[in-house]
Amino acid sequence: MLFGVLCFIVVVQVRSAAPPGPPQNISVDKWLLSWTPATKEEDVTYTVQYSSFDSRVWTDVPACIHISSYSCDVSSTKALGEHGCVMLRVQAEKKRGLTSKPVKACSRRGDSCTPDFSLTAGPGSLTVHLSRNYSLAMEHEDHAKYRVYYGKEGEPLKSYRDDVASVTIRELQEGQRYCTKVEYIYFDESVGPPTCTQCEVIPESKKDSKLTETVVAVVLVSVLLITFIAYLLIFQRGRIKQWLQPPYQIPDNFLLKPEHHLPISTSIPTEEHWDVISCISPEESRE
Template identity: 40%
Template sequence: MEFSRTGKLRVKTAMTPLFLLFVSNLLVPALPEEILLPPQPENVIISGSQLTWTPAAENAMYTVEYRREGARKWQNVSECVRIPSSSCDVSTIRNAERCVRVRVRAERGGRTSEAVEACSHHGEPCSPEFSLSPGPGSMTVSLTKSSVFNTRHADNGNHLIYFGREGERLQKYEEAASKTFSSLEEGRRYCARVQYGYFSEPAGPPRCLQCETTLVTETVGTTIITCLVVFIVLIILITFLFYILIFKFKKIKEWMKPPYDIPNLFPERHPEQRVFLPSTSEERYDVITSMTAADGLR
């Protein structure tokens, strides 16, 4: 700033570098820090006492946590804190009386990713078995009760069904038995994940995500027509085979009979070779010349 000849204050148009830096910090928002990606949920699998996952970031360390059934907090698995590998043996935290949930998170450069809970495929007693049955604009989640889990918790145990469109956030439903979702978009892919619940709280690792495509009404009609046509064709073929076997069986045997010649076991002899057997003595008899009726037969 400087004063003019008239005594008025005049501001220089040239701004100092410090002032420019201050203005730029106000106008330009701060860039967000790099987000550390967690392992992909479909790749975090628990099988027995072995937990495996696919690394999501380079040079990242991983920490595995567990939470027993009925507990309120997650705790670190002491053998698997900030490890560079992509697997962990969780046999030390497994309990025969209570189901255990496990999850893994990535760490790098002071940043921590979200924790991803492990799921199981088959053979895990603390994970419910289920299947998806698609229909025209509907999907049924068919559940199979676990005798071990339900015996242990009686009426306090149920199923937590997470259901929704593929690629979208799944909604949670508490169900005691199988559930059918209707009014769905036909020809759209939907996914489900199922987990045991104890007093409405998750218990044990969930069964891994399964996805199916809902059927289209036209497709169902076409399928029914195709099945009917196949059924009719099979009936015709079976009827034709029975006809052949019952009425043409002899003819078929003749067709299948191999050609052959029967040898002449009694060849014809020449006249000079014929053998004449001596004739037996002729039987004697009297010639009847007349017949007279008896008295009693008149």
């Protein structure tokens, strides 16, 4: 009994000494920031911080410090960032000064701080449709770009492409699900929150699918043909022999003595006449 109580006390102390889990699903929609807790603990509070793209310093949002709720209005930060855009993040806190790793927020809809895009998946490729006509690009031209992050679903989106308009990512594995997120950058620095992740399945090539269908059809026809031929050879041999017989009937008198025969010639060949040639003996020729 005493041992069990001691174990319980140790477990409680260890849990109270561990930092809280980081918040999840952090997103902003019309300057309302919301998230979900990693664990439901009563003594956990949350603090929201912001940072402008021209400053890497993170500052607490005055209305969102040590709050126990899972959302906060961050519209006051709009006037604090250049172009009215700021990056946002949230971290969980416990008593005794234990804090979680801060997690950045994404934006659920496009605006002047976050791009609006759509996806089109093709065989081996994924196209991110983006517009060239946005306020940041009009003001700063090619110094303002899109940064498109991409990767397989469930993996960190570490790969990215920078461009001023739509981007097509090629050489992707067909049948796999790929995800993307996009943000504005100015001189290689993030301007506002990135978009929330969107995912699409990369379809298989039509040529490959047609080839597969053709192979399946050929195999199926071959199996049916072999089965039909085997059935005929095993169960229909007699009928096959009948089909193979020539369309000819043997006469009834085929084995009888023929009634008429061709006449046999009895004429004797005429004797041939030969001329007698006298020969000279050698003795006569000497005389």
